[in-house]
Amino acid sequence: MISPKRLRMRKVLLTVITLFIVTVLSAQTNLKGKKISPDLFGVFFEDINYSADGGLYAELVQNRSFEYSPTDHAGWNPFSFWDYITPGFSYGKISVETSSPINSNNPHYIVLDVENVGHEDKYTGQSGVGLQNAGYEGMVVREGDKYNFSFFGRQLSGNPVSISASIQTPGGKILAEDTISISSQGWEKYSATFLPTESNDSARLVVIATNSGRIALDMISLFPEKTFKNRPNGLRQDIALMIADVKPKFMRFPGGCLVHGDGIGNIYRWKNTIGPVEERKEQKNLWGYHQTAGLGFYEYFLFCEDIGAKPLPVLPAAVSCQNSGGTWRIGGTGQRSLPIDEMDEYIQDVLDLIEWANGPATSKWGAIRAAAGHPEPFNLEYIGIGNEDRITPGFEERFRMIFNAVKTSHPEITVIGTVGPFHSGDDFDKGWKLADELKLQMVDEHYYCQPDWFLTNGHRYDSYKRNSTRVYLGEYASWGNKTRNAIAEAAFMTSLERNADVVSMASYAPLLAKAGFTQWKTDMIFFNNIKACATINYYVQKLFSTNQGDYYFDRVISAGTNDTTLASSCVMDSKTGDIILKMVNAGANAGIFKVNLAGFKTILHDAEKTMLEGDADAEDSLSDPLNVVPVSSSFYVNPKFEYTAPAMSLTVIRIKTKNRVN
Ligand code: AHR
Numbered sequence: 224m225i226s227p228k229r230l231r232m233r234k235v236l237l238t239v240i241t242l243f244i245v246t247v248l249s250a251q252t253n254l255k256g257k258k259i260s261p262d263l264f265g266v267f268f269e270d271i272n273y274s275a276d277g278g279l280y281a282e283l284v285q286n287r288s289f290e291y292s293p294t295d296h297a298g299w300n301p302f303s304f305w306d307y308i309t310p311g312f313s314y315g316k317i318s319v320e321t322s323s324p325i326n327s328n329n330p331h332y333i334v335l336d337v338e339n340v341g342h343e344d345k346y347t348g349q350s351g352v353g354l355q356n357a358g359y360e361g362m363v364v365r366e367g368d369k370y371n372f373s374f375f376g377r378q379l380s381g382n383p384v385s386i387s388a389s390i391q392t393p394g395g396k397i398l399a400e401d402t403i404s405i406s407s408q409g410w411e412k413y414s415a416t417f418l419p420t421e422s423n424d425s426a427r428l429v430v431i432a433t434n435s436g437r438i439a440l441d442m443i444s445l446f447p448e449k450t451f452k453n454r455p456n457g458l459r460q461d462i463a464l465m466i467a468d469v470k471p472k473f474m475r476f477p478g479g480c481l482v483h484g485d486g487i488g489n490i491y492r493w494k495n496t497i498g499p500v501e502e503r504k505e506q507k508n509l510w511g512y513h514q515t516a517g518l519g520f521y522e523y524f525l526f527c528e529d530i531g532a533k534p535l536p537v538l539p540a541a542v543s544c545q546n547s548g549g550t551w552r553i554g555g556t557g558q559r560s561l562p563i564d565e566m567d568e569y570i571q572d573v574l575d576l577i578e579w580a581n582g583p584a585t586s587k588w589g590a591i592r593a594a595a596g597h598p599e600p601f602n603l604e605y606i607g608i609g610n611e612d613r614i615t616p617g618f619e620e621r622f623r624m625i626f627n628a629v630k631t632s633h634p635e636i637t638v639i640g641t642v643g644p645f646h647s648g649d650d651f652d653k654g655w656k657l658a659d660e661l662k663l664q665m666v667d668e669h670y671y672c673q674p675d676w677f678l679t680n681g682h683r684y685d686s687y688k689r690n691s692t693r694v695y696l697g698e699y700a701s702w703g704n705k706t707r708n709a710i711a712e713a714a715f716m717t718s719l720e721r722n723a724d725v726v727s728m729a730s731y732a733p734l735l736a737k738a739g740f741t742q743w744k745t746d747m748i749f750f751n752n753i754k755a756c757a758t759i760n761y762y763v764q765k766l767f768s769t770n771q772g773d774y775y776f777d778r779v780i781s782a783g784t785n786d787t788t789l790a791s792s793c794v795m796d797s798k799t800g801d802i803i804l805k806m807v808n809a810g811a812n813a814g815i816f817k818v819n820l821a822g823f824k825t826i827l828h829d830a831e832k833t834m835l836e837g838d839a840d841a842e843d844s845l846s847d848p849l850n851v852v853p854v855s856s857s858f859y860v861n862p863k864f865e866y867t868a869p870a871m872s873l874t875v876i877r878i879k880t881k882n883r884v885n
Contacts, residue, residue, distance in 0.1 A: 254822035256774030256795060259723035260693075262533060264716075264768040265730045266471040267697060268523075269479030271510045271743055272736035277359035278750065279735060280518040281459045283370075283445040284356050284428060288515065289319060289331040290505045295513040301331040304356060310431065311341035311350030325375050325410045325441055328495070328504040332441035334379065337432045346395040349387060353431030357393075359737075361425030362445065363752045364390055364398065369448040371455075372428070373414035375501060376405040380436035387431045388415060390445070392423050405438045417445075424753055442501045452529050456500060456517060462735065462755045465748055466530065469765045473533040475607065475697060475730055476523045482610050483539040485509040485547040485555035490539045493520045493576055497595065509547055509555065510742045521592070524580065524601045533604055535728075536576065540609030540641070541569050541621040560617035570628045577603060577633050607697070609641035611669050614653035626661060639665045639695050646670035646680075658692045665727060669698040671745070674711030677701050678787045678809055681715060684722035694725055698732035700745050700760065706837040706851055706871050707809070708745070709759035713835075713873040714790035714807040716767050720775055721792060731764050738845055749845055756848045762835050763873060766853060770803045770875050772796045780804060781817050789814045789868075802826060804876040808868035811839070816866045823862075825881035832858035836872035 268274065277285065289301040301319040309315065316336040324330045337352040344350060364370060372388055383406035390399045399417035419426070428445050432438060450457025451464065466474075477491060484490040485507065495504035496519025503516040520536065527534040547555030561569055575588050580603035582589030589600070608625050612618045622640065629638050640663045643650025651668075658666045670676075684694065696719065701708040712731070719726045736746035747761045757765075772794025779793035788810035794803050802823055808814040820826055837851030844850075860878050868874055 253824070254776050254779070256776050257724060259720060259771070259773050259775050259794060260727040261773060262472040262728050263719065263723050263726070264471065264764065264771050265473035265475065265532060265535070265728055266466060266469055266734050266764075267475040267479070267730035267732045268466075268477065268734050269732065270477050270481050270508060270514060270518075271479060271733050272746060273359070273512065273740040274733070274735035274737070275477075275518045276513065276515050277740070278737050279458050279462050280515075280522075281447055281450045281457055282515070282517055283358045283362040283447070284443055285358050286356070286513070287444050288329050288442050288501070288505065289333055290329065290515070291513050292507070295507045296511055299513070305354045308355055308429070308431070309341075309352050310344035310347060313337070313341040313350050313352050314339050315352035315432075317352070317354065320439065326502040328502055329441070332439050334437065334439050335432045336437045337384065337435050340434060344395075347391065347397060349429075349431055351387065351431035351433040353386070353429065355391075355427050355429040356443070357425070357427040359752060361393075361752060362390070362427060363424050364419045364422060364426045366419055366422045368419070370399070370417040370419070371414065371446045371448055372401070372417055372444070373412060373446075374430070374443040375410050375441045376407070376413050377410050377439040378405050378408055378436070379439055382434075382436050384436035384438045385433045386438070387433050389429045390417055390419055390426050391429050393425055393427065398423060398426060402433070410441070416448075451526070454525065454529075456522065458518070458522070458526060462748065462750055463526065465755050465757060465761075466734070469761075469768050471530065471532045471730075471768060472771070473535045473605070473728060473730075474523075474527050474530070475535040475537060478537065479610060479698070479733070480544045480546055481509055482537050483542060483544045483612065485544060487543045487559050487561050490541075490543055490561075492572065493536065493538065494572060497521050497579075497591065509544060520576075521595050521597070525597070528601065534580070534601060535605045535607060535639075536603075537607035537610055538573055538576065540612055540618055540625060541566060542609070542612050542618050544610075545613045546644075558613050558615065558618070560621060563620075566621065566624055570625055573606070573608075573625055573629060574632055577606070577629070577636060603636065605637045605639060607639040607641070607667055607695075611641055611644040611650070611667070614643065614650045614657060619657060622657070623661070626663070637664045639663075639667050642666045642668055644669050646672070646683075655692075663692050665693045665695050667695045667697040671698070671700050671702060674701040674703070674707050674809070677711040677715040681718040681787065681790055684718060684725050687722070687725045689724060693727040696726055696729040698730070700731055702745055704745055704758040704760055704842050705839065706759050706841045707839040709763045709835070710807060710809045710871050710873060712760060713763045713767070713805070714788070714809050716763070717790045717792040717805055717807060720772075720794055720805075723775060731760060751845055754845065756843060756845045758843055759835065759837065759841070759851045762851075762853050766833060766835065766873060766875050767805070770794075770796075770805070770877060772803055773798070776822075779819060779822070780806065782814065786810060786814065789816070791816055800825075800880045802878040802880060804878070806866060806868050806874045806876075808870060808872050811870050813870060814868050816868060818866055819863050820860070820878070821862045823880065826860060826862070827879045827881065828860050830858045830860045830876050830878040832856050833875045833877075834872055836869050839871050
């Protein structure tokens, strides 16, 4: 919790910063700028499209804990994605068992019973009884990189059992190998480090018991040592870097529909996702696969900190997902409410999250965070409650209970409410009515529309009430990843800057998608096991986020026509002193913008121009990643000039001033 002393220090710091900004502003301009929310552009991570397991979470083994089940996905079971192998004509038995597991949250494990070890296999030279896992359609391993292999094992027979663990090519060539003896009667963690002798894009992990006996195995894991910031249990470097490069001001997680889940038994409970990975509670992912929770709340908060983004966890409003009844064809129960007599416990979970994130290491939940390796608080400021739920009496009752409890115990936290899945309609109206009544600080709007909608709705927020509930535009995208979609989004984003006194935060959705495993086809970053590819929409997000100012200036840029395909903004970044112009042309022909910088006293002539331009139907994809990418060049700026923006383009001009700070 924030102490009064820290609060006073914060206030002093804020006054100093404000004074500094006012000095910079008045030194630079006669114009009156409008303050922009400092957290305007962020990202939204949802575990959809295999974004977590098999995606951002760097674990290479699929179903490492033998917890897959037919409720995750038709046909899946605890042995899915594993093969039973008996090289050298060995024989024995394999079974999935549940008595005395490592932890009751992680009930299934494997028992290998080796009866006879045969002759050496003619390809691998191996013999014994075991299992192999090819991860998420093959593991990518690189020569020279280290891989941490680990598992939990238990000796069940009278004698110890040796296992050979190896990384192999699909043809059985051994790239790295180690032997470990399992000699403990209780569960014990065993580990080894592998250094593959060559790179392979479709490797597998092979674990073989090589002498007669009986052993239990669980949590069989292969993790690259090279993760983002080298965090253990960390994130895939390339994807994490691509997100970090956006320099998001915040990150919302872990969903989306995933959060409120398929029925109340499936709603996301953050407490199940922290602590040692072998003790976390796994569950069905409502998007049709499995969540190991290896990427859990601790990892999400840490990632936010690592990339300088404020954490924005979303917790369910104690109701399940309205769409799970069929809208997204994901089966399920639709919106159901948690029984009222379970609400006290539920509300306590919400309050405990705040203590876990912000409490001192001496508090009950702060101590759990500290034990995980983070004694300092995570400085949580925002919590989302609910995700585009139907605003039913059942929802309202529960939302009010949660909101009142948080506001009473933690007035310093901004609770973000929800106003349905569309830009208008019944839930939207009811959600806003509730927000007005409760005087919510912020609500979460969502909309996915055609590019034309974004072009013709650029004035949406101009007429919103000022000094009232602010908007977090938590999910938006135009349907597609073509240039026309990205440029329509860019046009709309200039209106978010213009209205950043109403729209405090905005995030495109969804963020990640594994090619071939998507449930939602319009996404910001596509990846496979080998690489990640930015979409044109990604570049738009990145250009806005890395060129976000803190003051907006009207009437600096005007378009030559009243065409809705031309949009622009002018902002100042008072930290650097830079003036930033954004000009968007979503039309089929070149468009002219008139720029008047005369009100800025200290601009320099040398500026940097970055342009994103492409055919309306062009797309960047994993197989063709470089169709439309931003190109930077130097640009000579006069106090007044005309700029001709090519068809389907976004231009960002960053102008240095004499007040440049760095
Ligand atoms: O972003 C994909 C889905 O769209 C989210 O899970 C949900 O909130 C919205 O309907």
